[in-house]
Structures are given as C-alpha cells and as structure tokens.
Amino acid sequence: MSRKWIIAIDGPAASGKGTLARRLSEHIGVPYLDTGLLYRAVARDVLARGENLEDVAASVVAAKAIDAGTLGDLALRGPLAGDAASIIAKIPEVRAALLDYQRDFARAAERGAILDGRDIGTVVCPDAHIKIFVTASDEARARRRHLEHQGRGEPIPYERVLEDLRRRDARDSNRSIAPLEVAADALLIDTTELDPDQAFGVVLDLIEKRMQK
Numbered sequence: 513m514s515r516k517w518i519i520a521i522d523g524p525a526a527s528g529k530g531t532l533a534r535r536l537s538e539h540i541g542v543p544y545l546d547t548g549l550l551y552r553a554v555a556r557d558v559l560a561r562g563e564n565l566e567d568v569a570a571s572v573v574a575a576k577a578i579d580a581g582t583l584g585d586l587a588l589r590g591p592l593a594g595d596a597a598s599i600i601a602k603i604p605e606v607r608a609a610l611l612d613y614q615r616d617f618a619r620a621a622e623r624g625a626i627l628d629g630r631d632i633g634t635v636v637c638p639d640a641h642i643k644i645f646v647t648a649s650d651e652a653r654a655r656r657r658h659l660e661h662q663g664r665g666e667p668i669p670y671e672r673v674l675e676d677l678r679r680r681d682a683r684d685s686n687r688s689i690a691p692l693e694v695a696a697d698a699l700l701i702d703t704t705e706l707d708p709d710q711a712f713g714v715v716l717d718l719i720e721k722r723m724q725k
Contacts, residue, residue, distance in 0.1 A: 517542070517624040517723065518639075520632035523646035524681050524692060525594060526653035526660075528703040528711055532646060533628040535712050536719070540626070545617045547629035547636070548597060550610050552588040553578055555596035565599045568606075575609035591661065591668065591676060598680045601630075602687045611636065630684055633695035642722050643698040644715060652704045653677055 519536065523529040530546055537544035554574045555565055563570035587593060600606055614636045618625045627636060633643035648656075654674035661668045684692040694700060699718050703711045 515624075516622070517641045518618050518637050519624070519626045519642045519644070519719070520637045520640035520695075520698075521626065521628040521644045521646060522630055522632050522634070522692070522695070522698070523628075524630075524653065524684065525677055526657040527646045527648045528656070528706075528708065529628045529644075529646040531708055532644075532711060532715055533626050535708075536715065537626045539716065540624075542624045542626055543617070543621050544626045544628075545614065546583075547610075547614055547627055547632065548594075549583045549588055550575075550578060550613065551597035551601045551606070552593045553583055553585070554606060554610070555600045556585070556588060556593060558600070559596065565596055566603075568603055571600055571603050572605045572609055575606045578610070578613065590664075590666070591657075591673075595676060595680065598683045602683065602689075604689045607690055630692040631690035633698050634693060635690045638695070642719055643695045644701060644718070645694045645698040646701050646703060646711075646715075648702060648704040650674060650678060650681075 521529045521533045533544055533546070554571060557574040558565055558567070558570050561570065565571065614627060618627060618637055629636065633640055633645070651674065654670060654677050657677065658668070658670045658673045661673065701711065701715055706714065
C-alpha cells in the first residue's frame with residue numbers, strides 16, 4: 513500500500529466480518545480494531561460495578577474510562593457479552609463517547625487501518641476509502657456461532673443461538689442512532705455459501721481492484 517487506506521467492514525453478528533478483518537489486517541499490514549469489543553467491554557465494566565446496563569450515566573462513565581488493554585479479555589467473546597453489548601449500543605451517549613476513540617484509531621495509523629462493526633461505513637468512518645458489508649443467512653450465521661460455542665465447551669442449543677442472533681439483529685437494525693445498515697457505496701459480500709478462505713479471496717480481490725483505481 514503506497515497510500516493510507518481506511519477500510520470499513522460492517523455486518524451482523526457471525527457474518528464473518530471479524531475473521532475477514534483480521535486476515536486483511538495481517539495481509540495488508542495495517543492495524544485492526546474490532547469496535548464491537550468496545551461495547552462489550554463497556555457492558556462488562558458496567559455490570560462489574562453492579563450497575564444496570566440501561567443506566568445512561570453509569571454506561572457513559574464506563575465508556576469514557578475504556579481501557580484498550582482489557583479488550584483481549586476472553587469473557588468478551590461469550591454470548592452474554594454480545595447480548596449485553598447490543599443493549600449498551602442503543603445508548604446515544606455511549607456511542608458518542610466511543611466515537612472519538614474509534615476515529616482516533618483510524619486517524620493515528622500511519623499506513624491506514626481496518627475497523628469492523630455495525631456503523632463504521634455509515635457513521636464512524638463515512639469517508640473510508642473502502643467500505644464492505646458482510647452478510648449471510650440467519651441459519652448460516654447461527655451454525656457458525658453454535659460451532660464456536662461448542663469449541664469453547666459451551667452447551668448452548670442451536671435453536672437458542674438462532675433466536676439470540678435474530679433478537680440482536682432486530683435490536684441493532686431498529687435502534688434510533690447508528691443502526692446496522694448498508695452504506696450506499698459499500699461492497700456487499702454474502703458469505704452464506706463461502707468458507708473463510710473463499711470469502712477472504714473474494715474480498716481481497718475486490719479491495720485490490722478498488723486500490724488500483
């Protein structure tokens with residue numbers, strides 16, 4: 513990469529956007545931020561203090577005190593953390609508190625950056641050079657997430673995983689601020705029938721073509 517490229521990757525849970533973002537980060541050689549972890553960390557910290565997730569003041573305090581060093585906490589990867597994050601993410605004041613953090617990350621990177629989430633291309637980095645929206649069928653996403661749970665030894669029924677995903681989709685898509693939606697200039701990738709290597713190949717090809725323009 514001879515210039516600074518900001519790549520925004522959005523999509524619903526278990527669509528494969530995180531896997532793609534990490535692989536692209538390693539391949540291109542630019543830093544990567546999983547913005548969903550920020551909301552999960554805020555929810556974790558609110559609950560750790562014995563506060564209610566819908567308590568705006570408590571949530572904003574946690575958002576402003578976010579510690580990037582704790583984003584590797586394995587507890588942030590569990591299903592409860594994801595559901596809690598979608599509750600926190602509905603609070604406009606929390607989103608505002610985390611917005612500068614995300615934009616600063618994108619600006620600070622010398623050669624560019626990759627951010628994934630649900631509103632990167634529409635709100636966080638609307639001027640991103642490349643925007644990608646990754647999606648997949650509800651059933652395909654639930655199967656992937658179910659396998660992840662099984663791999664961690666979490667005996668969660670597939671039906672519950674599917675129900676949880678659909679509930680999160682509805683919450684993320686219908687919130688009043690920064691809802692999950694496809695940016696007008698985003699490249700749409702459906703990974704329902706693609707394995708991780710195939711999805712990576714498709715996205716990398718699209719990105720390389722866009723960079724050559």
